[in-house]
Amino acid sequence: MSDSREAEKIPVTVLTGYLGAGKTTLLNRILSEPHGKRYAVVVNEFGEIGIDNELVIGADEEVFEMNNGCICCTVRGDLIRIIEGLMRRKGKFDAIIVETTGLADPAPVAQTFFVDEDVQKAARLDAVVTVADAKWLSHRLRDAPEAKNQIAFADVIIVNKTDLVSPAELREVEARIRAINPYASLHRARNCDVALADVLERRAFDLDRILDIEPDFLHAEDHDHDHDHGHDHVHEHHGLKHFHDEDMQSVSIRLDGDVDPAKFMPWINRITQEQGVNILRCKGIVAMKDDPKRFVFQGVHMMLDGDSQREWRSDEKRESKVVFIGRNLEEDDIRKGFLACAA
Amino acid sequence: MTESQATTSLTQHLRAFDAGAQVVAAAFLGDAPALTLADGAVLLGEPDAAKRIATHPDAAILSAVCDGETLLAGGDDGRVVALRAGGETETIAEEKGRWIDALALRGRNFAWSAGKAVRARDEAGVVKTREAPSSVRGLAFQPKGYRLAATHYNGVTLWFPKVEGAPQVLEWKGAHLDATFSPDGRFLVSSMQENALHGWRLVDARNMRMTGYPGKTRSLSWSHDGNWLATSGAEASVVWPFKDKDGPMGKAPRECGVREARVTRVAFHPRALVLAIGYADGLVLLCRLADAAEILVRRPGGGPVSALAWSGNGSRLLIGLESGEAGLLNLPG
Numbered sequence: 001m002s003d004s005r006e007a008e009k010i011p012v013t014v015l016t017g018y019l020g021a022g023k024t025t026l027l028n029r030i031l032s033e034p035h036g037k038r039y040a041v042v043v044n045e046f047g048e049i050g051i052d053n054e055l056v057i058g059a060d061e062e063v064f065e066m067n068n069g070c071i072c073c074t075v076r077g078d079l080i081r082i083i084e085g086l087m088r089r090k091g092k093f094d095a096i097i098v099e100t101t102g103l104a105d106p107a108p109v110a111q112t113f114f115v116d117e118d119v120q121k122a123a124r125l126d127a128v129v130t131v132a133d134a135k136w137l138s139h140r141l142r143d144a145p146e147a148k149n150q151i152a153f154a155d156v157i158i159v160n161k162t163d164l165v166s167p168a169e170l171r172e173v174e175a176r177i178r179a180i181n182p183y184a185s186l187h188r189a190r191n192c193d194v195a196l197a198d199v200l201e202r203r204a205f206d207l208d209r210i211l212d213i214e215p216d217f218l219h220a221e222d223h224d225h226d227h228d229h230g231h232d233h234v235h236e237h238h239g240l241k242h243f244h245d246e247d248m249q250s251v252s253i254r255l256d257g258d259v260d261p262a263k264f265m266p267w268i269n270r271i272t273q274e275q276g277v278n279i280l281r282c283k284g285i286v287a288m289k290d291d292p293k294r295f296v297f298q299g300v301h302m303m304l305d306g307d308s309q310r311e312w313r314s315d316e317k318r319e320s321k322v323v324f325i326g327r328n329l330e331e332d333d334i335r336k337g338f339l340a341c342a343a
Numbered sequence: 344m345t346e347s348q349a350t351t352s353l354t355q356h357l358r359a360f361d362a363g364a365q366v367v368a369a370a371f372l373g374d375a376p377a378l379t380l381a382d383g384a385v386l387l388g389e390p391d392a393a394k395r396i397a398t399h400p401d402a403a404i405l406s407a408v409c410d411g412e413t414l415l416a417g418g419d420d421g422r423v424v425a426l427r428a429g430g431e432t433e434t435i436a437e438e439k440g441r442w443i444d445a446l447a448l449r450g451r452n453f454a455w456s457a458g459k460a461v462r463a464r465d466e467a468g469v470v471k472t473r474e475a476p477s478s479v480r481g482l483a484f485q486p487k488g489y490r491l492a493a494t495h496y497n498g499v500t501l502w503f504p505k506v507e508g509a510p511q512v513l514e515w516k517g518a519h520l521d522a523t524f525s526p527d528g529r530f531l532v533s534s535m536q537e538n539a540l541h542g543w544r545l546v547d548a549r550n551m552r553m554t555g556y557p558g559k560t561r562s563l564s565w566s567h568d569g570n571w572l573a574t575s576g577a578e579a580s581v582v583w584p585f586k587d588k589d590g591p592m593g594k595a596p597r598e599c600g601v602r603e604a605r606v607t608r609v610a611f612h613p614r615a616l617v618l619a620i621g622y623a624d625g626l627v628l629l630c631r632l633a634d635a636a637e638i639l640v641r642r643p644g645g646g647p648v649s650a651l652a653w654s655g656n657g658s659r660l661l662i663g664l665e666s667g668e669a670g671l672l673n674l675p676g
Binding site (some may be wrong): 057058060062064065066067075077078079080085088089090116117118 | 458
């Protein structure tokens with residue numbers, strides 16, 4: 001796929017967040033700023049929320065199971081239909097924003113962009129942006145699995161309504177977010193007053209951008225990994241609180257040097273097949289033996305997308321890193337499996 | 344085989360012209376070429392004298408069907424508009440704030456869908472409504488009787504709009520897109536999200552799976568004798584035999600026009616077993632079913648062919664592309 005054709009694809013930003021977190025506020029902010037861009041907005045509960053935009057399409061959140069042998073493969077049927085229809089207005093808008101309901105699982109939305117050939121030709125998933133309520137997120141993480149999914153899945157997390165919490169509470173909610181997803185870029189906001197550049201045109205699903213957009217990627221494994229996973233288990237070091245969420249974790253593994261592609265490829269395929277139901281997202285940058293280029297991959301549940309990227313620079317250390325975010329991940333199995341791929 | 348495989352060409356008989364916008368559908372309305380355009384208009388008439396008829400001003404046309412006398416177009420403004428050969432238009436329906444996703448037309452029976460809502464209008468103008476279990480992507484009238492097929496997730500609903508009570512649902516797991524009845528009404532075939540076709544023999548609702556496509560099939564065309572169904576979605580047109588009582592079951596389909604480009608549109612000639620095939624690279628050829636002999640109509644270029652239609656007597660072929668390029672072939676002799 002040539003760069004120019006990729007560049008022609010319509011970027012799609014997916015807005016998630018639990019009820020009342022501020023999705024609509026963010027949406028209206030995006031639409032009202034003088035950026036000169038024209039958006040097609042896909043919303044739910046059509047007509048019930050005031051959105052001032054020329055092109056607003058009501059969606060039904062129809063989640064379809066695909067009969068392709070992949071048990072967690074679901075797509076948003078309505079989104080396929082809507083993107084196909086929007087292509088009839090090609091050239092009349094610059095980007096698409098999909099707002100999901102508070103209870104939506106982001107995976108079927110993201111998988112739509114992997115699975116449907118027509119959608120893939122026309123549009124590209126730019127980022128999953130999750131709006132979190134600073135005051136209520138901690139509660140929702142306890143009682144609403146959807147809220148946890150939305151945090152785990154996000155590329156960008158906006159911690160909204162920070163004015164309603166104390167600095168200590170804010171640190172706590174951020175630590176809880178980081179316990180689930182250390183890789184998303186995190187922004188504090190009061191009335192969703194984030195810079196739009198932090199939300200739009202993130203290219204979070206571009207293989208080329210996998211490292212650039214993850215400021216915490218390199219530090220992720222620097223904190224102690226205590227395997228005594230208990231709810232609300234807190235340990236402090238370097239002045240930072242660390243939480244361990246009892247069922248949603250991230251696993252990141254670094255391997256100094258190269259991996260053997262003959263071992264790595266079967267392993268990554270096997271692990272995403274076997275644990276794909278539990279793996280929400282995975283990413284990695286891998287140094288393949290005898291390959292001057294970096295191999296990058298990313299995945300959503302059982303779907304994997306990978307490619308050879310730019311060459312390793314001479315001042316760059318050849319090392320291999322993989323990250324998995326998911327529910328009840330078999331961490332030891334993943335860790336041992338990856339380390340066994342060493343060349 | 345070498346004789347018949349030598350590709351002859353009709354390209355000198357093709358008149359290229361600019362439709363001005365992405366072509367959604369091609370048809371002949373009366374004798375006049377009619378290109379339905381994404382930008383809300385129908386281009387009606389001969390290439391040098393065509394009139395742009397704005398059926399959906401400031402909107403996009405999502406769906407269109409034509410039976411030669413009426414062209415029905417549905418827009419993302421929620422309007423269903425009928426266009427006649429003389430150029431006059433009639434608004435059939437307005438679904439405020441909705442999109443018209445699918446249409447069907449047979450004589451003076453019209454049907455349209457907007458999301459899950461399916462509506463059918465009879466000769467007298469009486470409109471009946473039925474809610475499908477999920478959004479409807481395809482509609483088709485049964486050849487005889489006032490009965491409508493509507494595709495949705497996990498099956499197709501067969502509905503007699505004038506009959507109260509539960510309609511028949513033909514179930515098959517997966518999302519169904521387009522629907523078409525065989526001309527004799529014995530079979531119903533749907534295209535699916537899962538790169539497959541599904542068919543039912545209507546007398547006993549027996550299932551027929553037609554798989555092996557690398558892409559989605561969005562163009563289906565029956566031969567004039569009703570014995571063959573040509574399909575898009577592969578690097579050839581896959582043509583399924585429907586002559587026997589079991590339809591294509593247990594039989595291998597034919598492949599017409601094998602190339603290294605995806606077939607995007609197919610249209611059987613109205614009087615002969617000759618298939619017009621349009622590809623993702625803009626090429627159009629005719630393929631004779633009997634011996635797979637090919638005749639080139641349009642050289643590659645301009646992107647995917649998005650519309651193909653024969654005139655009623657089969658003397659002309661109208662071609663439309665996503666890019667807005669168009670062509671009209673006049674068969675010599």
